[in-house]
Amino acid sequence: MTLEELEQIASEAKAVKEKSPRELNVCVAAGCLSLHSDTIKGALEKEVQRTGANCRVRGTGCMGLCSLGPLVSSEPDGLLLKNVAESDAGEIVARLDEAPPERLRCSREQPFFQRQTSIVLENSGRVDPEKIEEYIAADGYQALLHSLTEKAPGQIVQEVSKSGLRGRGGAGYPTGLKWGTVAKTVGVTKYVICNADEGDPGAFMDRSVLESDPHRVLEGMIIAGYAVGASHGYIYVRAEYPLAIKRLGIAIRESRRMGFLGSQICNTKFSFDIEIRIGGGAFVCGEETALIASIEGRRGAPRPRPPFPAQSGLWDMPTLINNVETYANIPTILRRGGEWYASLGSKKSKGTKVFALCGKVKNVGLIEVPMGMTLREIIFEIGGGVPEGHTFKAVQTGGPSGGCIPGQFLDLPVDYESLKEVGSIMGSGGMIVMDDSACMVNVARYFMEFCMSESCGKCIPCRAGTAQMFELLTRMTCGTATPHDLELLEELCDMVSSTSLCGLGQSAPNPVLSTLRYFRDEYTEHIVQKRCRAGVCECGRFAEVSA
Amino acid sequence: MRRHGFARDALIETLHTVQEYFGYLDKPSLKFVAESLRVPLSQAYGVATFYHYFTLKPPGKHTCLVCLGTACYIKGASQLLAVAEESLSVKAGETTIDGNVSLVSARCIGSCSMAPAFIFDGETAGNVNETVLRGKLEGWKD
Numbered sequence: 132m133t134l135e136e137l138e139q140i141a142s143e144a145k146a147v148k149e150k151s152p153r154e155l156n157v158c159v160a161a162g163c164l165s166l167h168s169d170t171i172k173g174a175l176e177k178e179v180q181r182t183g184a185n186c187r188v189r190g191t192g193c194m195g196l197c198s199l200g201p202l203v204s205s206e207p208d209g210l211l212l213k214n215v216a217e218s219d220a221g222e223i224v225a226r227l228d229e230a231p232p233e234r235l236r237c238s239r240e241q242p243f244f245q246r247q248t249s250i251v252l253e254n255s256g257r258v259d260p261e262k263i264e265e266y267i268a269a270d271g272y273q274a275l276l277h278s279l280t281e282k283a284p285g286q287i288v289q290e291v292s293k294s295g296l297r298g299r300g301g302a303g304y305p306t307g308l309k310w311g312t313v314a315k316t317v318g319v320t321k322y323v324i325c326n327a328d329e330g331d332p333g334a335f336m337d338r339s340v341l342e343s344d345p346h347r348v349l350e351g352m353i354i355a356g357y358a359v360g361a362s363h364g365y366i367y368v369r370a371e372y373p374l375a376i377k378r379l380g381i382a383i384r385e386s387r388r389m390g391f392l393g394s395q396i397c398n399t400k401f402s403f404d405i406e407i408r409i410g411g412g413a414f415v416c417g418e419e420t421a422l423i424a425s426i427e428g429r430r431g432a433p434r435p436r437p438p439f440p441a442q443s444g445l446w447d448m449p450t451l452i453n454n455v456e457t458y459a460n461i462p463t464i465l466r467r468g469g470e471w472y473a474s475l476g477s478k479k480s481k482g483t484k485v486f487a488l489c490g491k492v493k494n495v496g497l498i499e500v501p502m503g504m505t506l507r508e509i510i511f512e513i514g515g516g517v518p519e520g521h522t523f524k525a526v527q528t529g530g531p532s533g534g535c536i537p538g539q540f541l542d543l544p545v546d547y548e549s550l551k552e553v554g555s556i557m558g559s560g561g562m563i564v565m566d567d568s569a570c571m572v573n574v575a576r577y578f579m580e581f582c583m584s585e586s587c588g589k590c591i592p593c594r595a596g597t598a599q600m601f602e603l604l605t606r607m608t609c610g611t612a613t614p615h616d617l618e619l620l621e622e623l624c625d626m627v628s629s630t631s632l633c634g635l636g637q638s639a640p641n642p643v644l645s646t647l648r649y650f651r652d653e654y655t656e657h658i659v660q661k662r663c664r665a666g667v668c669e670c671g672r673f674a675e676v677s678a
Numbered sequence: 679m680r681r682h683g684f685a686r687d688a689l690i691e692t693l694h695t696v697q698e699y700f701g702y703l704d705k706p707s708l709k710f711v712a713e714s715l716r717v718p719l720s721q722a723y724g725v726a727t728f729y730h731y732f733t734l735k736p737p738g739k740h741t742c743l744v745c746l747g748t749a750c751y752i753k754g755a756s757q758l759l760a761v762a763e764e765s766l767s768v769k770a771g772e773t774t775i776d777g778n779v780s781l782v783s784a785r786c787i788g789s790c791s792m793a794p795a796f797i798f799d800g801e802t803a804g805n806v807n808e809t810v811l812r813g814k815l816e817g818w819k820d
Contacts (some may be wrong), residue, residue, distance in 0.1 A: 162791045165802035197791030332747030332786035370694065370731045371787055409694055411729025414785065428687035429721070430728040489749040489790040496791055527748065561790075563748045577751055581785070587728075 132390045132397045134276050137267060144268035151185050153227060154206040158256060159190035160342045161335075161374055162197035162496075167217070171201055174220035184224055192343020194256035195244070198495035199237055204256065213237035242512040243494045248475065250483050251459040252499045255343040260378050263385035266346040272391055274465040275350050279357060279399045287358040288314055291461070293469030295481030300326060300417075300454035301529060301558040302634075303480070303547040309451065312441040313359040316449040321361035323352055324445065324452040326422060327368040327375070330414040331530030332581065334561030336485040337455040339497050341368070341375035344459070345382035349405060351458030353391060354465060356403040359451050364405040367422055370412055379407055414531075414585035418633045419444075419452045421587065432589045433633035454559065456485055477503030480546035490527075490563035491517050500545075507541040510564055521566035525649070529558025531578045531585075532638030534645025535571060554645040556638070570667035571650040572657050576604035578642035586635060593636030596627035600643065607654065610661040610670025617654060621647065686715050689725055693732055702733045730785075738773040738780035740818045742766075743797035747786030750794040758794055759783060761808055765815050779818055 148154075157163075157172040169190075176188045194202045199213035203223070212223065212235040222232060230236075239245075249255075258265040266272070278287055292307025313321060325348060329337040341348060352364050368376050383405055386392045394402040408426050415421045416431040423445050425431040444450025460482060464472045473481050480502040486509065489495045493515030500509060506526060510516065517523050525535040534555035536543070543549050547557050565574070583597040603620045606612040624640035624647075631637045647654060656662045661670045692715065696707050703726050712722035726732045744750075744759045759770060762781055766774055770783040789795040792804020798814055 161789060161802070162804075165789060165792065165795075165804055200791070329788065330785065332751075333749045333790050334786070335788035335790055338788040371784065409691065410731075411690055411694075411725075412731035412785070413729050425690065426687070428685075428689035428691075428717075428725070430724050487790060489793060490752045495793075530748070561748070563752060563790075565752055569752060577748070585785075 132276070134280070137272060137276055140264055141268045141270075144264040148268070151187055152207050153184075153186040155179075155186060155188045155223070156191040156204045156206065156256065157188065158192065158194050158200065158202045160193035160339055161372075162193065163200040163202055164374070166201045168201035168215075171203070171215055171217050171220065174217045175203075175224065178220045178224040182224055184227060186224070186227060189259050190261070191257060192255045192260050193252075193339045193497055195247075195252070195498060196237070196494060196496045198493075202237070205231070209239060211237040211239055243496075243498070243515065246504075246508065246513050247499050248483050248501050249499050250463050250472075251340060251347070251456055251485050252343070252497065253463070254347065255339065255497075258344065260343055260345055261381050263346060263382070263389060266344070270466065271346055271462070272350055272389075274462040275353055275391060276397055278354050278465055279397050279401060284314060284358045284360060287354065287465065290465060290469045291358070294460075294464045294472035295469075295476075296457065296460055296464060296472065297480060297547065298454060299456035299460070299484065299559070301532070301556055303557060306453065306457055309441060309453070310355065310358055312439075313361075313449050313451040316442055318449040320363065320448050321359055322445045322448055322450045323356045323359065323361045323364040324422070324426070324450060325352055325364065325366040325455060325458055326417065326419070326452055327366055327372075327455045328410050328417045328422060329369060329372075329455075329559060330417045330585075331532075331559050331561050333487065333489060333527070333563045334530060334559050335487045336497065336560045338372050338375050339487075340455055340459050340485070341372070342378055345375075345379050346386065347459045347462055348379075348455055349382055349386055349392070351461035352405060353396070353403055354461050355451055355453065355458065357401050359449075361451065362402055362404075364403065365408050365426055365445075366405060367408045367410055367416070367426060369410045376407060376409060383407070413587070414581070415587045415633070415635050418635060421633070422452070423450065430587070432587045433635075435632060456560070475501050477544055477546045479548055484545070484557070484560060486560045486562045488514050488562050488564070491521060491566040491568070492564040493518055502546045503544040505542050505544055506536065509545065509562070510541070514564065517564060517566045521568060523564070524567050524569055525565045525571065527555075527563040527565060527574070527642075528561065529556035529641070530561050531581045532556060532634065532641055533558045534641045535565070535574065535649065536645070537649040554641070554648055556641070568665055568667075570608075570663050570665035571646040571653050572604065572607050572663070573665075573667045575643045575646045576601065576608055579604055579639070582635065582639040586639075590630075590632040590636065592627045592630040593632065593639065596623055596631075596636070597639050599623055600627070600640070604643070607657045608663070608668040608670065610657065610668070612658045614658055617658060684715060686717055689715055689717055689722060690729070693722075693726060697732060702736050704734070704736075735773070736777075738777050740779045740799055741782060741797070742779060742815065743782045743784055743787070744770065745787045745789065745793070745795045745797075746783050747788075747790060747793070749790035750786075753793045755794040758796075758806065758808065758811055761811055762815065765812060779815070
């Protein structure tokens, strides 16, 4: 494959588009698919065939506003149709040249779409994830070809460093630095791993990226392989994401067919191949050393670091391990330059971040915003605020390792540092909005239950500590706790976070600590007055009965 | 196993395949896999019990999976789980005595936009409420 050949494929795909510019794009990512968007696509295809309309019906990835699905977009006018049903197919095809019926119309002018900046999601909802030609037509694999033929590996690492990209898995380690370390380490073979074990409950960014634009992740991984000198890559995907696994499989096959994977890629000396590894549903496998153990076919138990995977990882070889979203940023960074990327975002956190906005908020879906946007803008402008009749209480970020951020910090700019300052973390990007019907003690208990059952059991602070904390929190929610229990809980939080082996245990107390920090009065209410103001806990019901 | 060249590290992959075909991992199949891949049976058993995805018990005819992710939890999934438990008179993770329905809970199925979400026999259902859930479970009784 040469650059000319690539352009040839791109122009052919564009020519098809020009020949029949009318398109109906049906979202076939997991959200809309579970609302039977595939039958809608079938119905539209049948209708187009029946009427002979000059229109192509395509299946594309996620369009973002999942709560109004199934979504269909019509090109080239860019109209978006919401809540489409199978029975609407006739009307949609018949009125292709006029405005669609009012009940289906979904404005793209609303803040949900206007306030976003798309890099990772730029092709999402626009290309067919199962066709490599469409990705190539959207400038795909250009960055790879240019990198392989024009740049030295060191230059690529430099470009990534310049972009200021930081690990999107949550910890925010500078990506360029990590790549540089792996590139410098000497090893017989080196590996590149993509962490797609999205275990955080309430997060579905990686799933959407893999289902909507899998080639972008592959391209990022191949470039990473070239930059650090690796010959083999693994994508570790959760078994709970069958559609993502299927589309990745197709993408890898297509990519091999085109010669972007395999030996002597694009007539250069560089050879690289990617394999999918399917996880087994263990949250701890999102931790890098546990993930490596799992790829090696063992139980997913973490090990102490150092040595870091960059020095000694998979089969004791230097290993580069990054998140899906990190790799998905790479092609665009190399195409448009590190400086351009660094111009987006805040001072210390560059670029954009994808969030899965869900919970008690009007517009539920997938969003991508520049770093440094405030929580208020994200939740109230893009998200449309909490549904009527309720008030905003807190937003939870970072999953079971993160914390709850109360209303007083709504004007906080979202980046790695500021979220950490208020006791939460960026995490992989789940953002769950809670209203006054949520009890914070119960939320803390929920997360502790999660950490307790997901603890791998290797180190004692995590295995026993989470169980004890869960017990204490349960007592509070049942109304049997004493003030001494609160002291014990705080002591345990400190102990578990400072002595656990891996990230799971170290961050397990975070939800408790953050709720204690901002909603301490709720804890005291549970303990002293045996009252739950949200009416969620048992102790609340008990009080109601006795009153 | 042949596809992975009988490599020891393909243990998890192999167990996935076995479970896909038989629905669960029983003792003979675990033993067979361990011997073929030349890994100790203890390791095969350890892996099979470590990962939540693997099950050592045969599943029921129907499966009702409740998502207990944060978004679903905030929208009342735990109450719905209680409804399902009461209606089937089993706890999460168990199968009814007649082997008809398995009730399973999951950490997060990534369908948070449609919380609370369920998977009935492999088909994801969003925005489930008590009526829908009861209806579905009743429908399986025959």
